[in-house]
Amino acid sequence: MNPDDTSSETPTPPRPDAAERLVGASADGEDQAVEAALRPTSLGEFVGQERVREQLDLVLKAARARGATADHVLLSGAPGLGKTTLSMIIAAEMNAPIRITSGPAIQHAGDLAAILSSLQEGEVLFLDEIHRMSRPAEEMLYMAMEDFRVDVIVGKGPGATAIPLELPPFTLVGATTRAGLLPPPLRDRFGFTGHMEFYESAELERVLHRSARLLELEIDAEGAAEIAGRSRGTPRIANRLLRRVRDYAQVKADGRITREVAAMALKVYEVDSRGLDRLDRAVLHALLKLFAGGPVGLSTLAVAVGEERETVEEVAEPFLVREGLLARTPRGRIATPAAWSHLGLVPPPQTPGAGGQQGLFGA
Numbered sequence: 001m002n003p004d005d006t007s008s009e010t011p012t013p014p015r016p017d018a019a020e021r022l023v024g025a026s027a028d029g030e031d032q033a034v035e036a037a038l039r040p041t042s043l044g045e046f047v048g049q050e051r052v053r054e055q056l057d058l059v060l061k062a063a064r065a066r067g068a069t070a071d072h073v074l075l076s077g078a079p080g081l082g083k084t085t086l087s088m089i090i091a092a093e094m095n096a097p098i099r100i101t102s103g104p105a106i107q108h109a110g111d112l113a114a115i116l117s118s119l120q121e122g123e124v125l126f127l128d129e130i131h132r133m134s135r136p137a138e139e140m141l142y143m144a145m146e147d148f149r150v151d152v153i154v155g156k157g158p159g160a161t162a163i164p165l166e167l168p169p170f171t172l173v174g175a176t177t178r179a180g181l182l183p184p185p186l187r188d189r190f191g192f193t194g195h196m197e198f199y200e201s202a203e204l205e206r207v208l209h210r211s212a213r214l215l216e217l218e219i220d221a222e223g224a225a226e227i228a229g230r231s232r233g234t235p236r237i238a239n240r241l242l243r244r245v246r247d248y249a250q251v252k253a254d255g256r257i258t259r260e261v262a263a264m265a266l267k268v269y270e271v272d273s274r275g276l277d278r279l280d281r282a283v284l285h286a287l288l289k290l291f292a293g294g295p296v297g298l299s300t301l302a303v304a305v306g307e308e309r310e311t312v313e314e315v316a317e318p319f320l321v322r323e324g325l326l327a328r329t330p331r332g333r334i335a336t337p338a339a340w341s342h343l344g345l346v347p348p349p350q351t352p353g354a355g356g357q358q359g360l361f362g363a
């Protein structure tokens with residue numbers, strides 16, 4: 001496919017994943033301050049993602065054995081699953097420095113040329129949100145990745161000249177939440193692609209025990225399980241909930257994090273047993289109570305909860321769909337049987353909502 005078909009001059013706007021949400025997966029200011037202290041620093045310490053870890057281990061060991069720079073690596077997956085952490089581990093395992101930047105920060109090819117030309121041999125360049133780079137920068141990256149060379153354009157108009165610039169070998173680690181948005185010519189230039197999955201509860205419990213140790217908190221197995229179950233499969237959310245539960249434990253209890261303390265704390269913060277927050281529950285509640293389970297159009301649903309359409313669609317719905325609580329259908333949004341039972345409600349038998357569900361889960 002022609003790269004022109006898929007890449008865009010206009011960067012994708014940031015998702016309205018309100019950073020202030022306790023269960024939002026994007027990093028907020030406090031996360032950024034604390035995350036550095038909680039990042040695992042070696043592949044051995046990195047919890048979960050067995051397949052990616054094992055494959056990456058081979059890629060890095062083989063490069064080390066050859067005395068070569070590691071192949072370019074593409075990491076895809078939702079925010080907060082550990083892509084930045086893995087890129088730092090790659091640099092540490094290769095004993096190489098790392099430079100961190102992001103697609104939205106590189107809007108002109110010149111920005112990229114300045115970064116590339118100052119890399120040291122073997123350096124890891126971490127490019128977060130690589131799908132949001134401008135097209136000219138992306139095209140410059142193709143040549144840099146393949147031939148370790150860029151053409152710097154000097155001057156404008158007919159007098160412009162391309163000056164080739166040799167680059168030292170480097171490893172590009174690209175991260176994206178949407179691998180499908182990358183133009184194939186870019187995707188094909190990565191020697192290794194790792195897809196990061198959401199974490200199992202048991203893995204998040206290990207993350208929580210490790211973080212508690214680093215933050216010098218006392219947490220028991222049940223306390224960790226309680227927090228893990230509400231963390232939406234995401235280590236960043238698990239670590240954030242841990243900090244809020246710590247506050248509660250210190251103010252309202254003896255500082256120890258038990259199941260009871262964790263449950264009480266997260267009730268105060270309105271994160272329920274499945275990790276739904278107030279917005280998620282408001283969407284479900286409107287769908288069930290006002291529209292009898294649907295189908296209902298997105299705009300109507302958004303008006304009913306007093307939110308923007310985009311907020312409902314991009315902030316609340318993905319997790320509700322992933323949890324099997326809501327389905328998007330051509331006729332509108334439909335609540336699943338699990339949604340009724342999660343909110344403790346009984347679906348009315350003879351309603352359009354029940355009809356919608358029969359349509360979806362049809363006998």
Ligand SMILES: Nc1ncnc2c1ncn2[C@@H]1O[C@H](COP(=O)(O)OP(=O)(O)OP(=O)(O)O)[C@@H](O)[C@H]1O
Pocket residue numbers: 025026027034035036038039040045046047048049078079080081082083084085086128207235236239
């Ligand atoms: N496998 C893991 N084991 C332990 N901690 C982890 C793991 N993955 C992520 N974390 C922790 O979760 C936090 C978020 O991770 P990280 O910043 O690497 O995510 P990300 O995928 O790069 O997110 P974004 O896409 O928003 O940049 C970090 O504090 C990190 O310590």
